[in-house]
Amino acid sequence: MTMNDVLANGTAVPALLEGTKAPSSTIPNVNPTPAKQPAGLYAAPSTITSAADPHTKSYSHINGNIAQLMDRLTVAELCKGWPVYRDASEWANYRDLFTEDGTVWTSIYLFCRLPFPLYEADT
Amino acid sequence: MTAWSGARPVDEFIAISKAGKEAGVFIMHRECGTLAELSSVNPDRAIGKMKATITHRFTFPESQFDVDCDCRFIFFCERVPGQGWKAKYVKLFYEKDKVVPVDGCTAPRFEEDELARYPKGYCYLGAAQARLGYDIDVSLPTPFDAKVWDRMYGEMEKWLDGKDVDLFWETH
Numbered sequence: 009m010t011m012n013d014v015l016a017n018g019t020a021v022p023a024l025l026e027g028t029k030a031p032s033s034t035i036p037n038v039n040p041t042p043a044k045q046p047a048g049l050y051a052a053p054s055t056i057t058s059a060a061d062p063h064t065k066s067y068s069h070i071n072g073n074i075a076q077l078m079d080r081l082t083v084a085e086l087c088k089g090w091p092v093y094r095d096a097s098e099w100a101n102y103r104d105l106f107t108e109d110g111t112v113w114t115s116i117y118l119f120c121r122l123p124f125p126l127y128e129a130d131t
Numbered sequence: 132m133t134a135w136s137g138a139r140p141v142d143e144f145i146a147i148s149k150a151g152k153e154a155g156v157f158i159m160h161r162e163c164g165t166l167a168e169l170s171s172v173n174p175d176r177a178i179g180k181m182k183a184t185i186t187h188r189f190t191f192p193e194s195q196f197d198v199d200c201d202c203r204f205i206f207f208c209e210r211v212p213g214q215g216w217k218a219k220y221v222k223l224f225y226e227k228d229k230v231v232p233v234d235g236c237t238a239p240r241f242e243e244d245e246l247a248r249y250p251k252g253y254c255y256l257g258a259a260q261a262r263l264g265y266d267i268d269v270s271l272p273t274p275f276d277a278k279v280w281d282r283m284y285g286e287m288e289k290w291l292d293g294k295d296v297d298l299f300w301e302t303h
């Protein structure tokens with residue numbers, strides 16, 4: 009696909025020479041109807057591309073009184089500790105983000121096959 | 132496929148993370164925006180929503196590349212007496228991932244049948260991590276699985292409504 013191919017809606021796009029301005033008549037009309045999106049592996053997610061609101065109600069999320077603002081600020085601070093502390097190996101600060109029985113989910117089920125000596129007993 | 136659960140007590144996760152770093156596992160996170168919501172019935176419960184990109188650097192014999200996975204961390208937080216706000220559960224939506232060649236042009240090819248073993252949303256991340264020998268939790272929330280998406284939102288609202296939550300599902 010090069011610059012002077014066609015847009016998804018079939019409109020031919022003229023080649024533009026560097027430093028030249030396209031005459032207004034050659035600017036393509038953008039079709040307001042989106043082209044049909046691909047299916048299968050390349051399909052877009054049905055949820056994010058849906059207009060449906062995933063929440064059934066709303067909670068204190070902006071504005072409010074000072075106490076609410078402080079609570080939300082504190083919670084947001086806590087969240088940002090994950091990238092800031094874990095990436096830098098600040099383990100004490102990282103651990104401080106969680107309750108005593110805190111549980112986290114990650115994509116890797118790490119226990120079974122890692123060659124780490126720590127987990128040899130688990131293989 | 133095997134339904135591993137990626138749920139870990141945080142102390143185990145820290146031990147695993149330390150061991151991983153010592154073995155050269157190179158994972159970082161870019162925070163992209165964070166907001167919080169407060170319960171209207173229980174003053175000690177809140178949800179934190181953090182958009183982030185997990186960026187896992189892989190060094191394969193033929194190429195070095197990142198898998199960047201756009202995600203949303205959901206923090207189920209509670210106010211602990213004498214300690215303040217803490218996270219009790221952290222579970223993520225894995226929303227969109229891609230392979231990024233470090234040198235701008237070289238990256239391994241992932242075939243469709245390999246990618247199909249992992250949920251869309253983190254299929255490249257899962258496939259690349261699996262090539263290293265890891266088992267992948269395939270039951271994590273993504274925007275491509277409306278059932279799990281709705282389940283996750285339901286649990287978030289239950290948390291904010293002061294009810295018990297159950298995040299320990301396995302769907303595959």
